[in-house]
Amino acid sequence: MRISNYTFVAVTSIAYLHVAQGFQSTPVMGWNSYNQMACSPNEAKITEAINSLANRGFVDAGYKFFQVDCGWASRDGQRNATTGALKIDSNSFPNGLLPLSQLARSKGMKWAMYSDAGVRMCDTQVPSPVAGSLGNEAADADLFKSLSTEYVKYDNCYADGPLSSQNAPKASRTDFVTRFTTMWKQLQQVGITGMLVCQWGVPYSSPNGLEGPSQWTKGLSTSFRLSDDIATGWANVYRIYNQAVHIAKSGNIGPGNIADADLLEVGNNGMTFDEQATHFAFWAMLKSALMISTNVSALSNEFVSVLQNRDLIAINQDTAVKPIKLVQRWTADRDLWTGDLANGDVAVLVVDLSNTRRTLSLQFSELGIKSADVKDLWTSATVKNTSGYSKAVNGHGSLALRLSNVQRTSGSEPGYTYSSVSNGVLASGANVQPCTGCASSNKVGNLGGSSNGSVVLSNIRTSQANQTVKFDYINCEVGYLGSSNNERLASISVNGRPAQTVSFPLSGYNWATDIYTGYGVELSGFNTKGANSITISGAGSGWAPDFDRIAVIA
Known part of the structure; x- marks a missing residue:
């Protein structure tokens, strides 16, 4: 039977989807x-790493994918003259990579490779001397298959050429879908069903405007990097953490569409033990990939216990693949995150942002829960039928909890009154801008910053003196490694009282459509018997986010 070109495309697409579904959904x-x-x-180093992972119990704990990142390919920039594929660096790997793949698989692991959707691979030497896969995807997919590869991390350096200035482009682009789809299809054709789109967020x-990777990668990969590279230090964890807020809220994360927050820093220098533990707990509950990236043979037992925490791994591998979502941020104090699990349990993470030793407390009513059984995932302690939990933590430490036998509170949320x-009343450089995604079709921007803009909303009436006020805002200032931490700060005052500084994490990528709705901020000082005012301005010299509307309890 003759098949038209259009029919062939449809059948081929179905085949790609079917093969991709063979990859794990978690x-x-x-x-x-x-x-x-x-x-x-x-x-030698790779051999030691394989053996250490097996000998120290990591494979049994679930760490199955063994991935060689940059540096495996020849540094002469040339390809195999016969196959056209990338050459393996014979100086670093005199016996090639196949014996190492075989060793890893003999230990119960799966082999994973790395390449780049550019003319050169990312490399610590700039400009890179190592060829990328752009234009040679089929030959490189064949090479990966010959090594029994099951998963490929596909990077984004040198998309426009081999010059130093073309190393790691961060400007928005129109060719992401084309470049990454080409390799995705070639991998599918040879039976490699897992791929990470690593284009740093x-x-x-x-055609519809700026989009983030969670929006365009579904169907042409099994996971996407939600952010720029991680690096040592809490500030880099916090940068990625803030970028994850809107992605977790979006509903785009799910089985077969995983948000990868980058490699784990657990076991490396630059963070305290508690910071590394919180980092791991957040990655696990976000349903990020958990890729250890440290010298496993030198890991202390306490770091092994973090990485092999079976309760957190179970949440990471939960079949529902629902990430925790930010419930509320108390700026510079704490964050509260929660997410549902497949069996009806609830994952909870409370993160200290004050960087001081203190007691973190949680009343389950903040989650709409009357009572539950609690398991502390750091200590394995359990408490039955309780309405809250508290524990002393060190700076940037966390409460990591699993709630079961959850009894929800009855009743509904209080009614809110919205104001555009x-x-x-605008002052200084603040202005009204059109906003297609805003409820009021307009937003106020140019708050703070060099314009020193501000806005005062008056005649606000409410029945509650102290309450959580809801803000619909836009912050699309994406922070990369070495730049901002993916939050904007605003100064907010009620009735002229001393202002408080409020953190507003990244809301997306498109300043006209990516509104974060219902962001809760705890404010006090309202007059319940008359009119109130709320003043919004910048904090310090930085820009505040743009604002659509606010809501107070009626």
């Missing part, structure tokens, strides 16, 4: 060479 867990070896892996310039911020 996040990958494994080990990646980069944080320990940068772009200088070699046969850079916006895609689509564009109806307020």
